[in-house]
Amino acid sequence: MADTTLFPGEGDCSVQPTCSSDGLDERRTRQEVAQFLREADKNRRLIEKLEKERPLRIQCRRNGWTDVSGELEECEKVLEEERNAEKINLQKQLGKIYSGVRKFQRQLIDVKPTPELIERLKDIMSEVEISISALKEEQRSCFEDLLKEDRTCRQEVTAYQKKIENWSLAVKSDPKLPTASTAKSKPPDRDLPAEVRALEAFLQKTGGPHGGWDQFDHQAFLKVWTKHSGQPAYRKEAKLYLPVKTLEEIEQHEDWHQEMIYLQDRKREAIQRWKASKNKERQTRIQSQEEAEEAERRKMEAKSHAHLYRTEEEKREAARRLEEWKEEKQRNEEQEEEQRVAEEILKRKQAKEERRRQLEVKLVIEEQLRLKREEEEEQERRRREEEQRDMEERKREAAQGIKRFNERDLHKVEAKLQEKQRREKEEEERQRRIAAKLKEKADGHVSRDPSRLTRPTKGWDERMKNIGPSGGGGPVQKMFHRAVPTWRQGL
Template identity: 40%
Template sequence: QNDSCSSTTGTGHLFKNWKMKAEQAEKAEFLRTAENLKTQLAKNGYLYNRKSGFRIEYNILEELEHSLTLMKKTSTEAKILKQLSKIKDSVKRLQHQLKYMKPTPEFVDKLKEMMEEVENAISAFKEEQRQIYEQLVKEEKTAINELSVFERKVELWVLGSSRTAKVLKLPSVRVSVDKILENHLPEEVIEFERFLQQTGGWPGGWDDCDHQNFLKVWKKHKGRLSYVDEALEYLSGRTKEDILQHDKWYQEFIILHKGKKESIKRWKEKQQQEKQGNLKKKKKSEKMLKEELLQNEEAQKQKAAEERKRRQAAIEAWKEQKAIALAVDQASQVKLEEKKEKKQQKEHQRRCHMKLVLEKYTLLKKEKEELEKLEKEKREKARKEERKRIAAEEITKFQQR
């Protein structure tokens, strides 16, 4: 038994030497890392120091970057406003054409061309905004992933710092590590680690060889007090009170270690649940985003369909208006033709009447002339008769004389 213990002790010394060398190497690496961080911090401090000569150049660069950001933002806003203004002018021009232009085939072609131009401008603007939105969503996802990576790096750095602090056993670092443990680790784990720190680590303040012999006998008797006498044979230099005190420590160690395992198990389950919850949330958000995109696309399609329907209705209304105008023109033409025909008929009737009147007048005039001729002949005959009578009387008078 003593030979076994001595061989175990020798192996323990070799392990301790190897452990000390590893700790020294880790300590040197930690000091180099700390020195590098200190140097970088000093450089950054010098750069941001108000009394530093580089502060002026840094302010100039900062102002230039701010101006560049404002210019980029202003140019983007100006571009969007220009596109919207162009679309607005096209719509106003289209409204003006619909309001004041006469319905002609050329006007229909021009109206169709203007509608297509407005629709293309709106579609191009929507497509550009959709691409910008998708790019922003992509950049947001990239930023979220990068933040997750950085958070993971910080967590790993914190855990690495806590391990390094345990090796170096620096008081100032220990305080920060304790705070980190209290903020990030379960209470059972903190309690177990604090218990180990306060009671001498995993061996409970005993030598590794004594602790292993204690465990061997304790496990052999399954924790019953009958192991104490046998343990005294293995543990030379240890009293019964020491063994009972170590037994009490080990009982508490088992309880706390079990609590730590259960706590870590619960923590892992919680992490798994959170991971699954985050995955579900991510899937849900992706689904919602997809549904939103589909809804937007459907809304755009519906809006485009309504726009086409409205344009078709406008064209149909124009066609109907044109047909009505054509019918009115035809009715007016027919009315004019009827009026013209009536006028011609009336003129014909007037001419016929005038012809009859003229013929009647001519006949009356002819009859009058004939009557006047007869009267004239009668008067002439009467005058001749009168002259003959007078001549006869004169002859008679002359003869009587």
């Protein structure tokens, strides 16, 4: 099986791919490979554990089932060969993919990217991708086949488990199959009809209620036999449901089933006759019992009359004592009520006196609070009047201060206005002098000198003074300038 060192040195390439999606696909492929290898290792450990826990071969040999053990060994050998062949095939495919990746890596070491190299790398990558896709498709189909086989095996195992459970249930729930000890210790019921004993003897002799078959096969037989109403055409379909049974065994089971139905019918008729006789005996017994009950009832009625008379006397005596007790209780309740009313009147007087005292205290407290409130109101009024006088005094002082500030600001504004006017006059005088000087200059006559345009400037003369004999060798014929942008041309 391949391990995690399948693609070593993939990050040592000197030339990186130009597309980031290739790196992303490569990382995703690495993750898928790692996940697959983890699952493979988990399955391998599970197989080893199951092989250690498999005691079936030893048990078969211990019980002498050599044919079953041989079949299991042959099946295991075939499966082992198939697994080894599949492992070898998978290793070959992984080796092919590994060699393709190594070849791709060797092409990337110390080379220059050229069209031929890129085409060659594309071919190698396409071959590797095709190999990986083929391996994935093969593994997917293999997994699908294994899943189908797993589902089939699960269904078969479930069916066999149900069959085994039905066997165990049939053995547990069958009350008609007594053991040897019970048969010896319990004698047969001599009161049972002969038909019932005949059916039980027939079932014991022929292998129980299923005729020696297991419950699953017997139910399948009954299903087909009932479907065809016992016609001979059912045997062909029953052979499909019961592949381990021969036609002769099916016919024998059919004869046994018909015999059992006949005996069951006879048993049913005998039980009905037995029930009729038992009903007749029960009616006779019930009639005699009713006569005895009638005599007992008359005797009990006489006793009940006497007991009723005594009970009535006891009731009258109890009623008299109850009436005396009620009168005594009523007198006690009246006395308690009078005492309670007196106590209630006393409590009301005390409560009324308490309320009167509380009202007097409340009036005194309210009068004190009223006087205190009036005193506080008077003090508050005086305080407000003082604050009002202080506020009016501050207002007068503030009005005088504002008036002084306004007069001072007015003097300052007038001084600033005069200063501004003075500066404006000086500026106008200066502008007038400048305009007169410019006018004098503009009126002068300037003579035209065309040679001035080609005459060297003072800067050029100073530059030529510093150049020696090996200098420029004459006037510059051509001077290079920077190009003028199109958007500035013509400005």
